[in-house]
Amino acid sequence: MSKVFSFHGGIHPPGNKKRSTRAAIGKAPLPKTLVVPMQQHIGGPADPLVKIGDQVLKGQLIAEPISRISAAIHAPTSGKVVDVAAYPIPHASGLSEECIVIESDGEDRWIEHQGLDDYRQLRRQDLIEHIRNCGIAGMGGAGFPTDVKLHLSEDHIVNTLIINAAECEPYITADDMLMRERAHEVLGGIEIIAHLLRPSHVLIGIEDNKPNAIHALEAVLKDTELNIDIVVVPTKYPSGGERQLIKLLTDLEVPSGRIPADIGIVCQNVGTTAAVYRAVHYGEPLISRIVTVTGDAVLHPRNLETLIGTPFSTLLEACDLRPEALSKLVMGGPMMGVTVENDQIPVIKTTNCLIAATAQEMPLAPPAQACIRCGMCEQACPAELLPQQLYWFAKGREFDKAKHHNLFDCIECGACAYVCPSNIPLVQYYRYAKSEIRTEQRDQQKADHARQRFEARQARLEREVAEKEARRKARAEEAAKAQQQKAATQSDASPQPAAAAEPDAKQLKTAAAVARTKLKKAQKAYDEAVGTNADNLAELEAALNDARSKAEAAEKALAAGAPATEEGSGDDLKQLKVAAAVARTKLKKAQDALKNAEDKGLDGVDKLRATLVTLENKAEEAQQAYEQAANKPASPSPAPTEEKPAEVDIKALKQQVSIMRTKLKKAESALDGCEDEAEIARMKTEVNELKQRFEQATAEFDKAEQALIERAAKSGIDLKQLRIDAAMARAAVTKGERSLSKADNDDERSQIEQELTSARAKADELNLTLSQYE
Template identity: 70%
Template sequence: MGKVFAFHGGIHPPENKKQSTRTPIRKAPLPKLLYLPLQQHIGMAASPLVNIGDRVLKGQMIAEPVGRISASLHAPTSGIIRSIGPHPVPHASGLESDCIVIESDGQDEWIEHQSIEDYTKLEPGTLIEHIRRCGIAGMGGAGFPTDVKLHLGDDHIVNTLIINAAECEPYITADDMLMRERAHEILGGIRIISHLLKPSHIMIGIEDNKSHAIHTLEQVLKGCELNIDIRVVPTKYPSGGERQLIKLLTDIEVPSGRIPADIGIVCQNIGTTTAIYRAVHHGEPLISRVVTVTGDAVAQPQNLEALIGTPFADLLDAANVYENKLYRLVMGGPMMGVTVEHDQIPVIKTTNCIIAATIDEMPPAPPEQACIRCGMCEQVCPAELLPQQLYWFSKGREFDKARHHNLFDCIECGACAYVCPSSIPLVQYYRFAKSEIRTEEAEQRKADHARQRFEARQARLEREEAEKEARRKARAEEAARAQQARKNNENAAATAEPAQDISALKTAAAVARTKLKKAQKALDAARESGEGDISALEAAVQAAQTSADQAQKALDSADKPSAPTAPAAGADIKQLKTAAAVARTKLKKARDALKNAEDKGLDGLDKLRATLSTLEQKAEEADKAFKDAENAASSSTEATPAAPVDMKALKQQVSIMRTKLKKAEAALEGLEGDERSQAEQALEELRQRHAEADQAFKAAEQAQIDAAAAQGVDLKQLKIDAAMARAAVTKLERALAKTEEEQERASLEAELVTARDKAEQLNKTLQQHEPA
């Protein structure tokens, strides 16, 4: 037996362990309903694999682990999944959490499961994965997923394995009884852990008040090939605290904020070793555990092997609870356990004890008195803190200072509160301070995150703005460049490629004509007066004539291709119309000019005639192009009603037709003879078209109404309208509440009434059309 060291502080509360060790571990009766919280361990909550109404078999996985630190969950018995939802769980807050509820069918039918023949032949990773699949989490109280601890050998040098059998809390005897009755399983479990972690030294830390268990373990360990040491430590609370036990057995302290593996130590609880044994040698997942049911309010304090998820009430019944004496129900020990508010709360993987206490056994704490700084708390603190300083800081909300006094090294063992003569709930103060600090940190994190997002958004908006600005600039530059280019082109076109720009050509032709006229005038004047160099003038006129002809020719050649291309280009009808109109006007002007010339008997009549004929031709062309385009357009409008219909466009079409028709009728009256018959024909055509359009519109409308009737109007639109109307009403109401002026109020009220009516109407329609 090795040397045992000491840790600072500690207390000796009344043990109260004898009551529950008189009878062997008994199987608890199968409960009707089992509540399985998805989170029974530290880490992420498991995610359900089953649905309501499914039948599950005993040992079937019903929730799988999420992420690295998590544990799976198995059905403790066969039955039907009744619900998945909030149910009270054993937690200090008394709040609810998601649970899977199984109604047992009483058959307790196992799913097919298999033991591992020889685990030593398995890859360690596979073996650990098997243990993970079995949902094993530390059964001492914290519920840390065991597979994570078993992986510690991967990145740490583990030379010492400590099996925590101290069970220092009063009342609890679950581990004690386990050691008395299932020492072989414990040894088997230790073998597996040892195989995985390969420690050089294994220690079982056990308090000296469990002589029976010590004896049994010694018997089992006789002849064991492993280097296992049973270290008996003096009974003192909290020797079972992980860090305290390590100090007791090795005299090494785990550095603050680190884990034992950092100093080469891994701790496992006795209960966890048996769970590992059963998982490996029987293939059974963690679905039951030994629970001490004790306290003065039960007639037969004892240890029960209970299925995970069994409500406390069933266990209390099994131990014959005195309902009327029950005052306080504690899950866990009296020093660190949590109170539960009612007895439908289920056993979870970490439930080692249920204390049903009477009021005499655990009376309510007397009112808190002033701290007299007696320092007793400091004498018992196993973490060597200054509890009363922490108390002052927590109370005064000086959390920075509390942190500086190592608040987070507090293990909340309750020794300080136990000895406090002023009955100060010290532990609650520390818990309060810790959760305040944690919340503050979380808020700080969130604030920083929000700031980052805000700044990112701000940067994005600025960037977008800048980009927009840049685009705008680029566009402006582009435009300027284009302008410049065009100018350059124009200049070039005037000299090199006159065919390119009609307007330039026109100007050139006009200029040439003017020059010609001037030259001719000069020639006429010269001829009349008989002075000057007539021949030179004639030559000049000739030259001017040539250049004017050339210009005209160029213009014509440029003009001609541009006119016919327009209709082919797919017809901007409006443009075409304008072009036709222009052509007609030109024609008219030319005709006028011709008439004038004929009247006056001027020269160049032939030329004018020629121009007129070209113009006529052009006007015809333009007209034709326009008509073609219009036909095409009307045919396309005629086609539209067949397509899923722009009702608005249709409507417009119809009204345009109607207008045209009216105009045509009006024009008809003023006409005679041939024209009249022609016009009548056109009118007939128009009428027909109008009728067609109207029909199309009506058909479309009907179709829409039919569709609406069939599918319930345009629900979305209607909903939006209704919501808008409602919003308008609330907005008006708000405004009304704010305004005080009489007149404004009156008008607002009137508005409100209309708005309400509208909203109501819309709502009604909505209700009518909404599929029930």
């Protein structure tokens, strides 16, 4: 016998265990429908492999693990899959999760399965894989996938394997009964796990309130070659807590934030060992477990071998529930168990107990009184914390202090709340504080990400501007050189053809924008297709690549053409003026926004400031460009002066046309309503005159417009298309603004903001171009 050490604190609540150990383990009735949740373990939920309508056999794999920490799920009985949807699961949140619902065919027909002949001959890797395929997860409470723990000997030195048979929570006797009746399975499982982990020593920690189980274990241990010791520990809650049990058996403390394997220890629950035994020797996956059904509201409390997915109501009926007496239904023990609100919730791999409690048995907590700092919680805390200080910090939202007082070492065992004379729900306060701190951390991370993204973008934009500038300079130099050479070789060559051959910047810009939009669309379609696993993926991909290359080509052409053209043709003075004005307005707006933000101490100040700086630069640039252009009197081409009148006219003409149309209509309706002959004749001539004038105006307008379109076409722009584009761009901006106001998280918002900025730029650009031609 090994020495027993002790841990700080702990409590001695009434055990209430005897009532459910009188009867042997029974078999729970086969329910009509079984609801099998995809998340019964810690880690990622399993991924369903069956569809509605599929026939399944008992033990058939129906959901596979999707990540390293996850567990396979098997059909608990034979029957038909009738639904794959969200159903309430046994969880403190009371939320629903994805479940596979199986309608039992009553035959309980097994799929073909067989155990491993001699697991010792197998490679360890394969044996662990076999256990993983059987969906074994810790059956003590947390449900940690067992195979992950069995890998631990690969990167840790495992000296001691501890089998947790303490079962310290009141009421629960599932492990007790398992050891009494199936001690050989427990031992068999221990041998398999020991074979995998190769510890030098195996310790079974068991509380002294289970003498029969201890005898049963001792009896089977006589035949084993393993170095196993049963360590009987005094009954004290929470001696079954992993860290507490390790302290009890080895006097070692698992360092905060580390796992037992870091100090050479691996813990397994005694129920898990039996499941491993059945998986290895019989090839049976984990589809049933022993559940203690107890509490004052059932007449015959006992342990039942229950299929996973069996609704609680089936178990309660099997133990003769008195529905009128039931007030609380607890899954797990009274200290850390979860209350459930309805009895249709299914048994999962971690459901070790079901307590149907009466109102007398588990009365509602009386109203909490003031904390008198009596310190009883401190004496009870197994994690050696200062529960009452944590309570004050949680209540006062002083989370830094709570963290400093090691809030996250709290195991939520409930010992403090149990002893509190003021009936303060202490654990609830700690859960609240923990979740608040986690939320804060998540928000902080998000903010950091957004900031990094923004800074990266800012850096990228600056780099791009610098690169552009450098390219422009290089090209200008080259052009100057070429010019000089040309001038030297061919003094009388006209510059006209060269200018004409120069690609039109605007056209290129439009082409590039169109290509970009197409690319985006293609990308979106592709993403959607990937999301939904559509069939035409390859096709879309090809389209996407095509669009991408087109966009790149357009972009390249633009980059090559734009600066040269800008220089070559000489900027339109008006355009520059407008651009400068727009930039100034934007700058002013940004300044106002910044001031507003600073006054209110809003979060985005830094961001706004950065934006402001960029805008200032832009405004300056625009102003400079404008001044430069304005000071260059030699450059204006004759064209604008020629076209100016037409520009002014087009609006007037349009107005004229509409006026004429109205007049004509009026006259016509007057004519219809008139009965006097003489009047009619006079009016008719009037109408005819008006008609003529209207036609004339229309013709004039058409001509002017045609001229405009021609002029636009000359510079490569389809005016109609331009108008449509401008309208669409404006609509995109409005839409973006609307969705920004609706966006509810930072990620989304920053994305939308980016999109909005580009949309705005585009709209501005188009409007500008449009204003030039109208």
